[in-house]
Amino acid sequence: MNNLNIRKAAAKDKKRIKGIFRAEYAKFPWNEKWTEELATKRINNYLNYEKVFVLEIDKKVQGFFILSSYVWHTGLRGFIHEIVISSEFQGKGYGKKLINFVEEYFKKKGARDVQLITSPKSIAYQIYKKLNYKDEGFLTMYKELK
Numbered sequence: 001m002n003n004l005n006i007r008k009a010a011a012k013d014k015k016r017i018k019g020i021f022r023a024e025y026a027k028f029p030w031n032e033k034w035t036e037e038l039a040t041k042r043i044n045n046y047l048n049y050e051k052v053f054v055l056e057i058d059k060k061v062q063g064f065f066i067l068s069s070y071v072w073h074t075g076l077r078g079f080i081h082e083i084v085i086s087s088e089f090q091g092k093g094y095g096k097k098l099i100n101f102v103e104e105y106f107k108k109k110g111a112r113d114v115q116l117i118t119s120p121k122s123i124a125y126q127i128y129k130k131l132n133y134k135d136e137g138f139l140t141m142y143k144e145l146k
Contacts, residue, residue: 009052016061029121078106080116
């Protein structure tokens with residue numbers, strides 16, 4: 001594996017994070033067409049209100065992840081908003097390294113479990129299953145407001 005570093009995101013990382021976000025979410029199964037303006041607002045929101053970390057490979061940001069936590073009936077629960085890795089570095093074990101980092105991070109914070117949202121059609125879904133993540137049986141729903 002290449003030279004790997006995980007650190008808190010800095011303002012200088014915003015442009016790279018946004019680029020990775022837009023590129024990867026435009027692909028299957030998400031097929032989301034984020035405009036520059038809306039992606040900027042989304043990333044700024046994360047940087048202002050959540051814990052944002054970057055994955056550096058050979059001193060270049062190649063991925064990021066966004067975390068928060070909340071109180072659940074089981075106690076403190078960690079929540080993974082995003083884990084996104086540039087396509088060229090997917091399938092090389094970096095996602096598993098990030099999940100291990102996230103789990104240790106939340107253990108240190110006193111969390112009893114970790115939750116995330118993904119699509120069963122995504123490659124990441126199989127990775128999460130192999131790492132013993134369970135489907136809670138809930139379905140996310142939304143309604144378009146007109």
